[in-house]
Amino acid sequence: MTKGRSAEDRIRDLVREEPALTVEELNRLLLVSALILLVAVTAVRIASRTGLPSLLLYMGIGVIVGEDGFGFEFDDAALTQLIGYTALAVILAEGGLGTKWSEIKPVLPAAISLSLVGVGVSVGVVAAGAHFLVGLDWRQSLIIAAVVSSTDAAAVFSVLRKVPLPKRVTGTLEAESGFNDAPVVLLVIAFSTSETVGPWYELIGTITLELAIGAAIGLAVGFIGAYGLQHMALPASGLYPIAVMAIAVGAYAAGAMAHGSGFIAVYLAAMVLGNSRLPHSTATRGFADGLGWISQIGMFVLLGLLVTPHELSDDILPAVIIGLVLTMVARPAEVLASLIPFRIPWREMALMSWAGLRGAVPIILATIPMVEGVPENEKMFNIVFVLVIVYTLVQGPTLPWLAKRLDLGDADAAYDLGIESAPLERLRGHLLSLSVPAKSRMIGVEVGELRLPRGAAVTLVVRNGSSFVPSPQTVLRSGDELLVVATDEVRDAAEKRLRAVGRGGKLAGWLGTG
Template sequence: MKFRPSGGTFRAATRERVRPLTVHQLNELLLVCSIVLLIAVAAVRVSSRSGLPSLLVYLGIGVAIGQDGIGVRFDDAGLTQIIGYAALVVILAEGGLSTPWREIKPALPLAAVLSTVGVAVSVGITAAAAHHLVGLEWRQAFIIGAVVSSTDAAAVFSVLRRVPLPPRLTGALEAESGFNDAPVVILVVAFSTAGPVDSWHWLLSKIILELAIGAAVGCATGWLGAYGLRHVALPASGLYPIAVMAIAVLAYAGGALAHGSGFLAVYVASLILGNAKLPHWPATRGFAEGVGWIAQIGMFVLLGLLVTPHELGDDILPAVVVGLVLTMVARPVSVLVSTAPFRTPWPERVLLSWAGLRGAVPIVLATIPMVYEVDASRDIFNIVFLLVIVYTLVQGPTLPWLAKRLRLGPAETAADLGIESAPLERLRGHLLSVSVPEGSRMHGVEVGELRLPAGSAVTLVVRDGKSFVPAPTTVLRHGDELLVVATDPVRDAAERRLRAVAEGGKLAGWLGTGGNGPANRR
């Protein structure tokens, strides 16, 4: 009889301690969140002009709201880790969706070596410095070495896309940031649960197995998702972006539940989806970019809240020392070792060494030892936080200057052609909405000179707000919007031809720019 009253008392006490969110509290929360989002959006303009990654501004907002600022107290490392993982999934998905395969394909072998062998070299050198120069125990030293050896996808995607670099370098750095999260997470968890692993061959085999499972799940999910979206006409264009992001998240969850690398799975799946020429792609790309910004803002602000600035004083010198060794020794050595088989030119090696940007990923990973209650885990978090702040301030703004000094700029190319596809399931055809941007070599080409494959035709042109049905002699201009109808069998061929003309002009096919050659002329 005594058991039931005690149980009821416990439940009553629980209800008193954890009261549901009221409507008034919800209104206050929405007000604060909307103000923070607006401030963060406005801060992007400031960060883009200064060359600093926006993550610093977002972290600053979190610190300003936190305990030493407005006074919001937040110290839940476990919740921060969970939200950070979720945000990282979205960021990796957006990065994969927006990475052209033609840029990343030549860089895949180098990126794979940088994210495995390069990470191992960086971890060893950084851990040795943390032990011998800073005085940390080997366990904590290896944790810091693993945490800071991962380049940050959000920082790389946001900074490198504003820096004019050759596609092979941009592809290598973006692919590295997408790949290296997986082995680093495995290392940090292993060191946090059992300290330095004596059985290195066991750890190596585990990393290889998880990467293989993650890659397989990502490939399968991405291919099946792209196939389904290309062959099933959804009733509303707004459903395609939702479906694409859902498939990307499915890849992460499937890879993680299969005891593989969910981070690698989501990046690979998103990379496949992003290059699959899906219907309504511009809308999907815009939606993914918006969700990615929200994920970055939320993650960085939350990480800023977790920091207590008045506790950072004793960790400034260790952070500077570890960061100096990481930036000037560990990263360059890892790049030299990783690029040795590829005969990479020295200017590119220098840039790869300096462009190893750190950001939210190391800070999120630094919450893992806090969750596992590793000794001095708070000091590890503070050192990593300060290291990211200091060296992002140094590396971010100087990267464009270094690229210019090394004379590493992209070759002049024609502007890419914007094509949006909408499937017509009942008619077994597709509507291609084509934009002719400034710089496109489609300017000055007659409609008849497009030489589209049989089964496709330009049916409408919108120019200066007016639409008309073009004649074969109609000359296309910058700013035109074309509506191209293509039957299902020739849809891909029509898009290839349009892109070839946009790149090579009316002589595409004879200039090695692809598309239909003389044999396929209509």
């Protein structure tokens, strides 16, 4: 592969060259991609029952399809890195939209300390272990140490979702995973693009500046975007989720182009948008969640394709040793050094020490030295890959057990309820929405006089920008918007009755209207 070529150069080459795929080949590729997606979606069910993070199953799909499985050869680290960065931006955007400011605000200083001070401690300890115990040179040791210093929120919460924990623990872990990608990426790039890293204070100054630029751009884009969406009436509700994701991803691009951290920019912009009272916020969360799943599936499968299993044997022992240093020494040390000033109880620190799961981010970052042509880059990639797999298998299933042993399960904790499509499907119900136009015969009709079939009810009325739960005596007015919940059996009958009242008034049916 060509060293130092930009993404723009690669795109221009693709435009100048002949099409790489024929229509027939494209059809086969689409069929295979659809089948992989279906298998991956099914794997989520398996992961939820076994307690394993779904990333392992996705990467397993890639390995099976790859060179040692079905024989599909793929070794383009640069393309993997480009797709990985894009996927990470989408995943961080989805995570930011779901981050509640009220939950992370009390633990924000602790999370920032973990993301900055903690990363520094982890890199130092792991690099020393890789150098003295495994025999890697200092540059390779620093690169691997930086690569594996980023935690993965998806991996952590996929195994903890059934164990309610104190909000301080979940908030700290969530914020840490959203913030620590940015400094880690900058460290890996710094160690990979130069033979000798400059003075430590210059490196820290550069990272601080890029984080500050990214944070400023992310917050600015988030607030401006939220203001615009709150004061702009888009012609279709389906455009709001697209606009929100476009704003978040735009923050990533703007932050990166301004020589700041695009990852911190996209996370903060999405967090601002997610905590603003935006129209159709539930639909936006569902849309972002779907994009996040697609990004995770595509990224993990691609990473599985990139690895060649039969070449991993020589790197298993170094990966296990470095992983032991990371999980048993470095992670507890970074938690201790970062959280002691905040008087966190020892049981919570113990859980957070074991909850430092590594996921897609380290494997994506391991492609940076491959693209930059760092010596022994394939060895470093293999070590990181094995480390992530082995220690996710060890830590993932044991996290719920440890939480219970530490008596951190909060049995009284309340879960957020998804109230869009899934609960209605489980109840075999439908949510109908209708507006009362100016010339409708429904104007002046009381809610009770709608005489909806048993199993259907008006649950909410939106009037002049305010919503309220109606009583049977509530009189409908022009411009009202009604939300009606109906069971599966009476859905059509409820819609027919509403249309009849709109044309014939409250006596519809009795007078032959309907």
